Amino acid sequence: MLRAMAIKWMWVLLLPFAILSACTRAEEPAPSQAPPSPAAVAAPTEPGAASPAAAPEPEDEDEDEDDDDDFDEPLDTDFEIDASASRYFGWVPMTVAFGARALNGTPPFTYTWDFGDGSPPATGETATHTYTKLGSISAFATGQDASGEKSRVQLVIFTVTPEEYSQRKNVPLERLLASPAPAASPESGGAGPAPGAGAGKAAGDQPAEAGATGAAADPPAEAGATDETP
Numbered sequence: 001m002l003r004a005m006a007i008k009w010m011w012v013l014l015l016p017f018a019i020l021s022a023c024t025r026a027e028e029p030a031p032s033q034a035p036p037s038p039a040a041v042a043a044p045t046e047p048g049a050a051s052p053a054a055a056p057e058p059e060d061e062d063e064d065e066d067d068d069d070d071f072d073e074p075l076d077t078d079f080e081i082d083a084s085a086s087r088y089f090g091w092v093p094m095t096v097a098f099g100a101r102a103l104n105g106t107p108p109f110t111y112t113w114d115f116g117d118g119s120p121p122a123t124g125e126t127a128t129h130t131y132t133k134l135g136s137i138s139a140f141a142t143g144q145d146a147s148g149e150k151s152r153v154q155l156v157i158f159t160v161t162p163e164e165y166s167q168r169k170n171v172p173l174e175r176l177l178a179s180p181a182p183a184a185s186p187e188s189g190g191a192g193p194a195p196g197a198g199a200g201k202a203a204g205d206q207p208a209e210a211g212a213t214g215a216a217a218d219p220p221a222e223a224g225a226t227d228e229t230p
Contacts, residue, residue: 079105079149080227083141089158091165091176095130096157098141105145114140116157131159153227 079102086097102109113122115129116137122129131137139155166173 079143079145079147079151081109081111081141081143081151081153083143083153083155085139085155085157088156090160091162092134092159093130093132094157094159095128096139098127098129098139098155100125100141100143100153102143102145105143105149105151106147108146110144112142112144114142116140131157134159134161151227 081100081102083098083100087094098113100111109125111123111125113124113127113129115121115131116139117131117133119129129139135158137157137159139157140152141155142150142152144150160168162176163173165171166176
């Protein structure tokens with residue numbers, strides 16, 4: 001009897017503590033999640049605001065240096081000469097004055113003349129030669145500068161007999177032979193063309209032949225100058 005009463009009073013005393021403990025656990029808040037780090041939170045974007053531009057990529061300095069090198073290089077380093085003759089067409093014997101000049105290169109310059117008819121070559125900026133052979137003859141002017149660069153120009157000379165020239169120009173042969181053959185004079189080229197005269201005069205620029213009717217001598221189409229620099 002006493003034991004039963006003790007147990008009853010024990011439950012009466014422990015029941016309030018059990019109820020209070022249960023209520024305390026129910027009221028404890030659940031652990032909250034950690035707030036996101038500031039780096040992970042995107043900043044709000046205002047309407048109409050432009051997005052930040054990407055950082056420019058560094059330029060390639062090597063490419064800029066290569067472009068500068070292109071401007072430093074000379075446009076043309078080939079050595080060239082200009083050559084011409086006082087006459088390209090006439091009757092034999094025909095005296096022709098030749099002249100040459102350098103268009104670029106490193107001075108001093110040297111010049112060699114091959115008259116194309118088997119005669120010995122000549123040297124110098126100017127040269128004079130008398131042709132006695134008939135036909136188309138290729139004369140060559142070769143120039144060389146101090147660095148060893150060479151340039152060559154071909155000059156085509158065309159010679160005919162006085163009879164053929166008389167027929168081509170419609171000039172009486174007696175009148176043609178009575179007049180001296182035109183010489184290489186300053187008026188017709190002299191000892192060579194003046195600087196800036198150009199390589200090879202045009203056909204219509206040839207001087208009038210002695211005894212002709214005043215019209216300039218018309219050389220064949222193949223007569224003239226040709227640059228043969230490689």
